[in-house]
Amino acid sequence: MSSATPPTGTGALAKREARLAWALLAPTLVSVSLVVVLPLLAIFWISFKPFSLSDLRPPAPVVRESLRGSGDDLRIEYRLRNSSQDIDVTGVTLSDTLPDGVTATAGVTAPCQLNGRDLFCDFGTLTGGQRERIRVPVTLDGDPDALEQQIEASEPKLTGSGPNILTNLDFSLENYARVFDGSEFWGVFWVTLFYTVFGTIGALLMGLFAALLLNKSFKGQGFIRGLYLFPYVAPVIAVAFTWVALFDPFSGSANALLVQMGLRTDPINFFGERPLALIMVTVFEIWRYFPLSFLFILARMQSIDSSMYEAADMDGASPFQKFWLLSIPQLLGILSVLFLLRFIWTFNKFDDIFLLTGGNAGTRTLTVNVYEQAFAISNIGAGAAVAVVILMCLLVFSFVFFRFISREEGL
Amino acid sequence: MRNGFITGPVLGALWLVVISTTIAITMSFATGAAFRPQVLMSLLWGAAAGLAYVRFPARHAPARLAVSALLGLSCLTSLGPVVIGPETSLQATLVTILSMAAVMHVSLAQILKELPFGELTRHEFEDAVIRFCTGFGYIFFTAIVVIPFYVMVMTSLKSQQALLQNPLDFSIDLTQGTALFRSYIELFRDFNFGSYLWTSFFVSVLTVFITLAFSVPGAYAVARFRFQGQKAFSRSILLIYMVPMIVLALPIYIAFSLTGLRNSILGIVMIYPVTTIPVALYMLQGYFRGLPTEVEEAGLMDGLSRLAVIWKITLPLSLPALASVSLYVFMIAWNEFLLAFMLLDDPSKFTLTRGVTMLNSSEIPRQHLMAGAVIATVPIMALFLGLERFMTKGLTAGSVKG
Structure with missing residues (x-):
């Protein structure tokens, strides 16, 4: 009937191409989902669990084996305990083999049994903090020191495990309650917002200014462009510590300069006072990332058709008019894309603040709070809950980003 | 506002503030001695210089040279754009005076290039402002990029004692040879x-x-x-x-x-x-x-x-x-x-x-x-x-x- 319609569906060639495409993508897909998608799911999981740093080592039985006594009263002692003070460990057994030259002289007490050289004990459940001691009276046949070493070197085999908080199905909202508790969360939130908004806008404006300076060819332009990229290219660790040294209240050059110029009589603790510390980390952020905006704006500027400016010159437009009426509209696209991207990345920034102030003096942003909760207070669950809050914010941002970017870049 | 005799002094005054601050900071970081820029004096001297440069358009007019030389020399007194501390070496003092005069002369001539004394067209005015901003931009960006890296390298070459004594003194003693790199x-x-x-x-x-x-x-x-x-x-x-x-x-x-x-x-x-x-x-x-x-x-x-x-x-x-x-x-x-x-x-x-x-x-x-x-x-x-x-x-x- 429909002889004139083109074939629908995918042909053999297209199928083969798609298969090859997926084969080429597979390594990336697998590795990225292992390291990105899986951890993201894990974050959600952990955020609902009362999980602390010490829970990384689940409760387990621990044993120490030693040769004690002397003469006729020689014995091997096993001291067994539950590593946790309050959680039970179940299915605890111990098995060991006596080395050659060691003979057991008497039987052992329950729950152990000795079968030739093989010792086996079944303790069942160890309650929290429970300790057990097993004595095996022995005689030695040979060099006592060597045998003692041999006894203590052979590790007895242990089984038994406690409940693993990570894998069980107990969930609670405690972490979220803790995160949103009181005014602390809103304090952190406003700090993040201040840092993000001003850091982004500042870096953008500085980048625009620097790009305007270099948007003409002269000797040494390449060198200056390279120089202005230094803050971004240098390792964050080097520049952050340099800033800390530079603004140190006791031995920092900045304070010395201020005192010498007569602007201050006493040194300022730049990274230790509210709200100065927050302003300083924002300034650092601007300083470190203006090169990035500068590079992009410059690239865009150099691709603007110069005939437009020539036409404007013919019409007698002044330099400011050319800037406001020609350059800015041309740059608006890249500026807004940069704003959105930098906004998201500044929001995500952790290293800079962590190295400069460690989140003290009113500079704790959401990302630093993840670290604070998880490692400083060693409550990984609460850290994960903060991380989930961050992810929620990012979801909103990326929604805006994609709606916008689709229009701007045709992506 | 758009008159050469107003624009010139205003830009000159602001420019001298930039120059004197830059030179004071540079000299402080280089020698560790006391240099202090004076905003009010810089404004006054700069306005005078701006007026002279707009009034006498010849590139090296005697009046231009004189006012630059004067504002350089005035650094020796307490009325200059930069006050030099009493314990500064003769060399550093000379360098300061010379660079004040020379930098100011060259850069101001560039900024106020072809600026007439009387009424300005929109183009002339905006060009001058742009040249001022460009000069400021280069100094500003270079300073903020270079200073931290300079401090980083120089600090690594100093001893703890020297650092605590004068945090501004980054001059290094080259006679100590390899001992300079002891931290490394x-x-x-x-x-x-x-x-x-x-x-x-x-x-x-x-x-x-x-x-x-x-x-x-x-x-x-x-x-x-x-x-x-x-x-x-x-x-x-x-x-x-x-x-x-x-x-x-x-x-x-x-x-x-x-x-x-x-x-x-x-x-x-x-x-x-x-x-x-x-x-x-x-x-x-x-x-x-x-x-x-x-x-x-x-x-x-x-x-x-x-x-x-x-x-x-x-x-x-x-x-x-x-x-x-x-x-x-x-x-x-x-x-x-x-x-x-x-x-x-x-x-x-x-x-x-x-x-x-x-x-x-x-x-x-x-x-x-x-x-x-x-x-x-x-x-x-x-x-x-x-x-x-x-x-x-x-x-x-x-x-x-x-």
């Missing part, structure tokens, strides 16, 4: 920095190779093949780019602790490439799209398989892009701090950035920390300056679009 020698001898340097290099190079091995085929597939989910895929690359590292670091820390990968170079080498693959993939697919398909199709017609086409045609054509991507990835891996900080505790396995963090303690003198920072910075800077063209390209492609 100690870092390499006592703090194992040679091994950290090697670990960082090894990890970064390995990261580059693994990243390329994963991202080249992936990028080619996204750029050249049509398949279901292609669009969703390129978007999710961008999305992954937006997940903060600290959020991922937490579960990775837990997983590595449980599996015993924490504290091992293997763990680091496993995790670094994954953070760089999305960037590299994005940069490369952009480049592959720009390559002409005809060459590849010719290869296919001649009987090459797809993989052979990639290996023999696409890759040789994209060597510049591969260089950019490699450099960018190398930079990310070299500068990476968070994962190294969280996952490495054993000093024998530190990367360079982790090693420098270790130096940030009150028991280790400041100059050691700065020397460590210099050691971490110099290789990446050398690479950057040597291959600036590739690097800039890599940065441009990697960051906005990616």
Whole structure:
């Protein structure tokens, strides 16, 4: 009937191409989902669990084996305990083999049994903090020191495990309650917002200014462009510590300069006072990332058709008019894309603040709070809950980003 | 406002404030002696100079030279744009006076070039303002970029005592020979920095190779093949780019602790490439799209398989892009701090950035920390300056679009 319609569906060639495409993508897909998608799911999981740093080592039985006594009263002692003070460990057994030259002289007490050289004990459940001691009276046949070493070197085999908080199905909202508790969360939130908004806008404006300076060819332009990229290219660790040294209240050059110029009589603790510390980390952020905006704006500027400016010159437009009426509209696209991207990345920034102030003096942003909760207070669950809050914010941002970017870049 | 006799003095006054502050700070950092810019005096002298330069248009008019020389010499009294401290050496004083006069003369002549004394057109006025802003911009950006790096290098060459005595004195005594580099020698001898340097290099190079091995085929597939989910895929690359590292670091820390990968170079080498693959993939697919398909199709017609086409045609054509991507990835891996900080505790396995963090303690003198920072910075800077063209390209492609 429909002889004139083109074939629908995918042909053999297209199928083969798609298969090859997926084969080429597979390594990336697998590795990225292992390291990105899986951890993201894990974050959600952990955020609902009362999980602390010490829970990384689940409760387990621990044993120490030693040769004690002397003469006729020689014995091997096993001291067994539950590593946790309050959680039970179940299915605890111990098995060991006596080395050659060691003979057991008497039987052992329950729950152990000795079968030739093989010792086996079944303790069942160890309650929290429970300790057990097993004595095996022995005689030695040979060099006592060597045998003692041999006894203590052979590790007895242990089984038994406690409940693993990570894998069980107990969930609670405690972490979220803790995160949103009181005014602390809103304090952190406003700090993040201040840092993000001003850091982004500042870096953008500085980048625009620097790009305007270099948007003409002269000797040494390449060198200056390279120089202005230094803050971004240098390792964050080097520049952050340099800033800390530079603004140190006791031995920092900045304070010395201020005192010498007569602007201050006493040194300022730049990274230790509210709200100065927050302003300083924002300034650092601007300083470190203006090169990035500068590079992009410059690239865009150099691709603007110069005939437009020539036409404007013919019409007698002044330099400011050319800037406001020609350059800015041309740059608006890249500026807004940069704003959105930098906004998201500044929001995500952790290293800079962590190295400069460690989140003290009113500079704790959401990302630093993840670290604070998880490692400083060693409550990984609460850290994960903060991380989930961050992810929620990012979801909103990326929604805006994609709606916008689709229009701007045709992506 | 748009009159030469107003614009000239205003710009001159503001410009002298900029110049005197710059020279005072430069001289302070260079000699450690006391130099103080005076805003009010600078404004007055600058206004006078601006007036003179607008009134006498000849390039080296005697009045211009005289007012510049005067404002330079006035630094000897307490009425100059810069006050020189009493214990400053004769040399430094002379340099200050000369540079004040010379810099002011040359730069002000440039800023107020062809500015008439009377009424200005809009063009003349705006051009002068733009020249002023340009001059200010160059000084400002150069200062903010250079000062921290200068302080970093100079601090690493000083002793703790000298630093506490006068934090501004960065002059170095060249007669002490190799003793100048004692912080560096100690870092390499006592703090194992040679091994950290090697670990960082090894990890970064390995990261580059693994990243390329994963991202080249992936990028080619996204750029050249049509398949279901292609669009969703390129978007999710961008999305992954937006997940903060600290959020991922937490579960990775837990997983590595449980599996015993924490504290091992293997763990680091496993995790670094994954953070760089999305960037590299994005940069490369952009480049592959720009390559002409005809060459590849010719290869296919001649009987090459797809993989052979990639290996023999696409890759040789994209060597510049591969260089950019490699450099960018190398930079990310070299500068990476968070994962190294969280996952490495054993000093024998530190990367360079982790090693420098270790130096940030009150028991280790400041100059050691700065020397460590210099050691971490110099290789990446050398690479950057040597291959600036590739690097800039890599940065441009990697960051906005990616």
